[in-house]
Amino acid sequence: MKYSFANDYAEGCHPSVLKALADTNMVQQAGYGDDAYSRSAETMIRRLVANDAVNVHLATGGTQANLVVLASVLKPFESVVAATTGHIFSNEAGAIEATGHKVEAAHTTDGKLRPDDVKPFLNKARGHHTVRTRAVYISNSTELGTVYTKQELTALSEFCRVNDLILFMDGARLAMALTAPSNDMALADIAALTDVFYIGGTKCGALLGEAIVIVNPALQKDFHYHLKQRGALTAKGRTLGIQFDCLLSNNLIFDLAVHANRMAAKLSAAFAAKGFSMLMESDTNQIFPVLPNELIRQLQADYAFLVWDIVDTDRSAVRLITSWATPEAAVEEFIKNLNNLVL
Numbered sequence: 001m002k003y004s005f006a007n008d009y010a011e012g013c014h015p016s017v018l019k020a021l022a023d024t025n026m027v028q029q030a031g032y033g034d035d036a037y038s039r040s041a042e043t044m045i046r047r048l049v050a051n052d053a054v055n056v057h058l059a060t061g062g063t064q065a066n067l068v069v070l071a072s073v074l075k076p077f078e079s080v081v082a083a084t085t086g087h088i089f090s091n092e093a094g095a096i097e098a099t100g101h102k103v104e105a106a107h108t109t110d111g112k113l114r115p116d117d118v119k120p121f122l123n124k125a126r127g128h129h130t131v132r133t134r135a136v137y138i139s140n141s142t143e144l145g146t147v148y149t150k151q152e153l154t155a156l157s158e159f160c161r162v163n164d165l166i167l168f169m170d171g172a173r174l175a176m177a178l179t180a181p182s183n184d185m186a187l188a189d190i191a192a193l194t195d196v197f198y199i200g201g202t203k204c205g206a207l208l209g210e211a212i213v214i215v216n217p218a219l220q221k222d223f224h225y226h227l228k229q230r231g232a233l234t235a236k237g238r239t240l241g242i243q244f245d246c247l248l249s250n251n252l253i254f255d256l257a258v259h260a261n262r263m264a265a266k267l268s269a270a271f272a273a274k275g276f277s278m279l280m281e282s283d284t285n286q287i288f289p290v291l292p293n294e295l296i297r298q299l300q301a302d303y304a305f306l307v308w309d310i311v312d313t314d315r316s317a318v319r320l321i322t323s324w325a326t327p328e329a330a331v332e333e334f335i336k337n338l339n340n341l342v343l
């Protein structure tokens with residue numbers, strides 16, 4: 001079977017998470033997120049974000065977290081702005097639109113949104129004949145593997161506050177972003193600069209699960225009802241709680257992200273050593289080398305990965321993703337193959 005660099009959810013969960021699930025399996029707990037493990041995870045998140053007033057809700061997946069959050073904060077005629085590469089715009093089968101809200105998209109080269117990207121959506125000449133832009137969706141790391149700097153997030157956050165926009169960060173790979181060499185933020189900065197965000201578990205060592213953190217008090221009320229109505233409030237919330245309880249203990253989630261990033265950096269260095277450029281510079285666990293189509297075909301004989309974009313008639317950008325579970329030996333084997341193919 002081909003080794004997969006296609007995504008960061010090809011394995012189950014980190015053994016510590018599996019053990020925590022097994023160890024607590026027969027302990028009776030309250031349902032719907034009222035269990036001791038979810039409470040403990042919430043306490044840890046409050047400590048990590050240095051804010052006792054945040055609300056934490058655990059959901060099963062990223063699309064679910066995105067749609068419940070956005071549907072809960074927007075009025076029926078309000079819209080959200082995302083980058084064209086943003087997951088809600090390009091990869092969720094219209095999940096947000098299906099809740100009744102338009103997703104407006106700005107083209108950006110690096111997957112990040114800046115105030116100037118959002119501004120054009122605010123000056124709608126036709127007033128109440130069009131949707132009103134009310135939320136800004138960003139992801140960190142982005143779908144292109146890039147990471148927001150504190151200066152960039154601060155600028156966007158201030159712009160949102162001045163313009164009465166809700167800033168929502170999709171953190172499916174927040175652990176990878178916060179452990180990237182170029183990162184200059186902590187979880188507390190993310191909480192201070194956004195209204196709502198989530199800490200991804202699915203791609204960071206959990207079997208599944210995302211921890212939604214609602215910072216803005218105005219958005220906290222009744223969120224339980226939104227979760228429940230959209231089928232996102234799970235009776236066995238304990239299964240999510242114990243996973244985050246485990247991942248957040250002893251820095252595990254961040255240690256796993258460091259590994260994922262380091263494996264990707266090793267691959268990047270190998271491509272650079274052979275003279276290949278990147279579509280986008282990334283120091284997280286998604287990399288986008290630009291390769292000759294013939295080499296791509298040869299690598300595809302042994303490896304699964306995505307052909308991301310056509311660059312010219314002879315070359316395409318591919319996407320390779322590493323994860324908390326990627327063995328260093330698999331990366332070294334890939335590099336050996338690459339070096340054999342490119343003399």
Ligand SMILES: Cc1ncc(COP(=O)(O)O)c(C=O)c1O
Nearest residue numbers: 061062063064087139170172202
């Ligand atoms: C940035 C981002 N957000 C959200 C999601 C959606 O997650 P799910 O597939 O769990 O719905 C993904 C999945 O790849 C993602 O990369």
